Amino acid sequence: MKKFTNLLFKEIRELINKQLIFSLVFTLIIFYFIGQIARQEAKRAEGIRRIGVLDLDRSPLSRGLLDNLRLVRFKIDEFETGDKEEALRLARERNLAFLLVIPSGLSEGIERLETRELETYSFLRSFSMAEARYGEIFRVILDTANNYLSNEILKKKWPEISPENLKKPLKSRDFVIVRENRAEASASAIAGFMYAQSIFVPIILAMILIYSSQMVISAIAMEKQNKTLETLLTVPISRSSIVAAKMLAAGIVGLISTLIYLAGFRWYMRSFTGDIAEAASSITTVIKELGLSLTTAGSIILLFSLFLAILCALALATILGVLAEDYRSAQSLIMPLILLVMIPYILSIFTDLRTLSLPAKILIYAIPFSHPFMTTQNILFHNYMAIGAGIVYMLVVFIILVIIAARIFSTDRVLTMKLRWRRRQVVL
Amino acid sequence: MATVLEVRGLRKFYGHFEALKGISFEVREGEIFGLIGPNGAGKTTTLRIVATLLAMSGGQVKLLGYDLRENPEKFRENISYLPEEAGAYRNLTGLDYLRFMARFYDRSPEETERFIERAMAIAGLGDRLKDKVGTYSKGMVRKLLLARALMTKPVLAILDEPTSGLDVINSLEVRDIIKRYAREGLSVLLSSHNMLEVEYLSDRVALIDQGKILDIGTPQELKEKYEAPNLEVVFRRIVQ
Ligand SMILES: Nc1ncnc2c1ncn2[C@@H]1O[C@H](COP(=O)(O)OP(=O)(O)O)[C@@H](O)[C@H]1O
Ligand SMILES: [Mg+2]
Helix, strand or coil: CCCHHHHHHHHHHCCHHHHHHHHHHHHHHHHHHHHHHHHHHHHHHHHHHHEEEECCCCCCHHHHHHHHHHHEEECEECCCCHHHHHHHHHHEEEEEEEEEEEEEHHHHHEEEEEEEECEEEECCCCCCCCHCCCCHHHHHHHHHHHHHHHHHHHHCCCCCHHHHHHHHHCCCCCCEEEEEEEEECCCHHHHHHHHHHCCHHHHHHHHHHHHHHHHHHHHHHHHHHHCCCCHHHHHHHHHHHHHHHHHHHHHHHHHHHHHHHHHHHHHHHHHCCCCCCHHHHHHHHHHHCCCCCCCHHHHHHHHHHHHHHHHHHHHHHHHHHCCCHHHHHHHHHHHHHHHHHHHHHHHHHCCHHHHCCCCHHHHHHHHHHHHHHHHHHHHHCCCCCHHHHHHHHHHHHHHHHHHHHHHHHHCCHHHHHCCHCCCCCCCC | CCEEEEEEEEEEEHHHHHEEEEEEEEEEEEEEEEEEECCCCCCHHHHHHHCCCCCCCCEEEECCCCECCHHHHHHHHHHEEECCCCCCCCCCEEEHHHHHHHHCCCCCCCHHHHHHHHHHHHHHHHCCCHHHHHCCCHHHHCCCCCHHHHHCCCCCCECCCCCCCCCEEEEEEHHHHHHHHHHCCCCCEEEHHHHHHHHHHEEEEEECCEEEEEECHHHHHHHHHHCCCCHHHHHHHHHC
């Protein structure tokens, strides 16, 4: 045991090197800056809800219209001048994005059921996400105004009837059913929320798998490159301990770096999805009612499935690492493994892996790394058979891979096995 | 003198190529035994088999009476192997490397410290042991590894071309280290293609070529037998 921990600590120390720390810090800085920029954009987007208004009508109707715009969270800067050019100059001075001009005679025109023209001026100062939303803002302004004015007209004509009932005689109540559970909610809202919630899961899965395997491959390749492997193989410690220490160290360091990346990523995502949190509180109760939240048992199953996938990846990486001659060839040998992780990752983002055609399904199910990508869905929809089969399959693959890896390490193949096409004859 | 290592009829195939064609020799307690021969003679192959790195294709190898096929772990406990052109972990300091290696052999923390002290004396690197191995010159790395191999006082130290690739000064220092520290009761099996070096270092030598042993004896015996001034000439005479 002492020998094993000695080896394990050395492996971890070897893995936590300058390159790793540099890439961690670099990624976090990038995330930070993108997050900052996104936050600024969000602020600017808030900014464009501030609109300048020149009310040339000054009737109770136009006042009511402005109140209605305030109700839908517009901030209104009113100009006390009667001159349009003067108002534009003021709007420019105050750096407003919009000027809205309410024409004189709006009230009378509406009384006579004639249309009137609302003039809007927008100041384009750059072209970014905020400006791209100008159209949306216009539509909200116009819809709000139209809605208000038509309500006023209807109220005059039929004072005893609510204008809303008149305009929308049909209302809907939306229910969602998941398995036996039913709740009042909109299906698209639930699906959207679940998607936003679970978007992290495949990313974490893919990152842990790729990082850990990369580490184990590099660890073995570095031993070969620095010519330390032969010495290590002659010390009094079992070969399986050497393999296990390398795999465990890579697993630990891979997990830690994934958590750090993930923290950075969340930090960055929050700048986009800050408002989701507000909406979330009401939706989470519905999610619970529908049984769509992961229970503790569910989380444990998910973690276990991930753990098995990591073991498979580490064992496969160990075998690939033995084939590598040096650090550089290790970088190309990791490619097939990355591919095997990326296929289920990308597919799981765009489709439900369980609904693929049969040949595609067989291919996907044969990749051991696919199973954790399906586990969340399977837990939520109670497909316990699929989960169990996946876990058994991964276990079998892992055992086979470990036996192969241990065989290679306990014979001289660990030193003599190389990829043919990279082989160079060194003659002294 | 008791026999520490016994090699009998050792054979090794790499695919269809027979690198060792039945090699026999023995290393006795407290002696330095040198394998000399040109490049490709089979020296590294022999040492790697004894060091448990390569599987043998035929023959028998025994250390302290233990058979290599049956008890490779007994070999690992009692030997230390310095591979040809080996390196150390570049991110560790020299001292950390010594401690890391010592932990595989010690029976108590005090013993670890004793091993490390001995290694520091052997390597003679002083404060540079506190620097990372990545900053060492080739000669320094070799001395560190040699110190590592000798610090635990193994029953058999196996040194493959211990001075190859080093400059004259470093080679001299390495040779002095081997000669001085190897005498402390441990046996050494070393290889070299530099016949003069082996002649200087070894108590007994085996001349090896194309996977076969040509002759074995003390340098003095061999020189007298072939009436040659040094082992280089001995080797040339045998091959002719
Ligand atoms: N892994 C290997 N695969 C095939 N042939 C090898 C391998 N290692 C060594 N050889 C061959 O075996 C012979 C002996 O090699 P080696 O023991 O390294 O010689 P030496 O150490 O005496 O220079 C050489 O002809 C070499 O080419
Ligand atoms: Mg050699």
